[in-house]
Amino acid sequence: MAPTRRIAVVGASLGGLRTAEALRTLGYDGQLVVVGEEPHAPYDRPPLSKDFLTRPMSVDELTLRSRDRLDIDWRLGVRATALDPGARSVRTTDGVLSDLDGVVIAAGAAARTLELSGLAGIHTLRTAADALAIRESLAVAARGSGAVAILGAGLVGCEVTASCRELGLSAVLVDPAPRPMARALPGVVGGLMAEEHRREGVDLRLGTTVTSVRGRNRISGVELSDGTSVEVDALVVAVGSVAATGWLAGSGLDHVDGVLADEWCRALGGGGRVVAVGDVARTPRPRGGPERGEHWSLVVEQSLVAARALLGDLSPGVPAVPFFWSDQYGRRLQIVGSPRDTDAYSVETSEQGWAVSFTRDDRLVGLAALDLPGRVAAARRTLRTASALARSNHGGAS
Structure with missing residues (x-):
């Protein structure tokens, strides 16, 4: 009797679902078997900091x-509690999945926490349960002081801030950096977004x-490091994430700040049978060392590459044209390319919004734009063409 063929997907996430879809499309x-720590089927996380906080939505x-x-x-x-690549098995709280054809690590990440008091009304945001708890606290704030503090002016923190203002709450956005989104974007973009927040009445x-x-x-x-204090009824801590890799201890995989993987998403040390996608994956970037990418479009791209790799197809890896967006105050900020890999930039404004073009050696390397989707689409085409040309000149993936 032929042995059962089976692939385990650890993480009932966007990456887990899309990789499973790709495997079926490719003929597996x-x-x-999809293992998910949360009780919910895979759900869309980006709305958790936006519509889910401002509307009576259900997780379904x-x-x-x-x-x-x-x-x-x-x-x-x-x-999932352990992985043994050599034995091709995954141990879970429900038993052991063994004799696997492959393993997809799509476990995502957890919100980074700080050592603050365990008082009610202090939250992080990563899961639907987190968002439900924040929504309840925002309702408490609306009946009380009407004020919420958000620690961390990254994308999530800025989106939560915008949601608070949409609900009519006072929002105090706190960050050690001099501008919002300082880790993800160059200062000029953060400065422009700071103006947007101030225009909407945010206390930066x-x-x-x-x-x-x-x-x-x-x-x-809350007490602040500048010696001031602010009366609030809720605090949302949005200071980044930590890859969900604790269960990989002893697996032989490099899982410091994410699972180290190659351009085909194959985990180093996994013998070609383990792939990693999404927030948990640390994959190569066009310039510099491997990094975790926590954006929706990258996860979708990685899922197809990872599924192909598990089935032995080492087609070219993830396209080197990052793309992500953020919705704030009914406006959409879109970023394409690598804005940080720049030696010059230019700003253009219009009645609809603004765009910042980033160049290196007079060539476009990235663009950030607010409510100018046409400029973003054109930049994506330009960068894709440049990426394809560069790959061709180097003889494709190696």
Whole structure:
């Protein structure tokens, strides 16, 4: 009797679902087992900091619908606890999955936390449960001081801030950096977005941080490093994420700040049978060392590459044209390319919005634009052409 063919997907996430879809599309007809720590089917996370906070949405409304009938064995509410690439097995809280054809690591990341008081009303945002708790705290704030503090002016922090203002709440946005989104984008873009926040009535406290919180059972205020204090009924801590790799201890994989993988998403040390996609994957970038990419479009691209790799198809890896976006105040900020890999930039404005073009040696390397989708589309075409030409000149993937 022939052995059962089976691939395990660890992470009922966007990356996990899209990789499973790709495997089926590419002809894999063995068993697909998806292990997910949350009780929910894969759902769309970007709305958690936006519409989900401002509307009475249910988690079911965020569920990602599969384009095909996938015939998946869903193991939801189950956590992976160990991986043994040599034995081709994954241990979970529900048992052991063994004799696997391959493993897809799509476990995502967890919100980074700070050592603040355990008072009610202090939150991080990563899961649907987190967003539901924040939504309840925003309702409490609306009945109380009407004020919320957000620590961390990255993309998530800025989106939560915009959601608070949409609800009519006072928002105090705190970050040690001099501009919003300082880690993700050059200063000129952060400066322009700071103007957007101020225009919407946000109290920006940049170059400072939260040092302590006040309150008995529930938070009532925050103390800042500049010596000031603010009365609030909720605090959202949005200071980045940590790759969900603790369960990989002893696996032989390099899993420091994400699973180190090659351009085909194959985990180093996995013998070609383990791939990593999404927030948990640390993959090569056009310039510099491997990095984790936490953007929706990259996850979708990686999923197809990873599925091909598991089936032995080493087609060219993930396209070297990053793209992501952020919705704030009913406007859309879009970023394409590598804005940080620049030696010059130019700003153009119009009645609709603005765009910042980033160049190196007089060649476009990135663009950030607010409400100018046409400029973004043109930049994506230019950068894709340049990427394809560069790959051709170097003889393709190696």
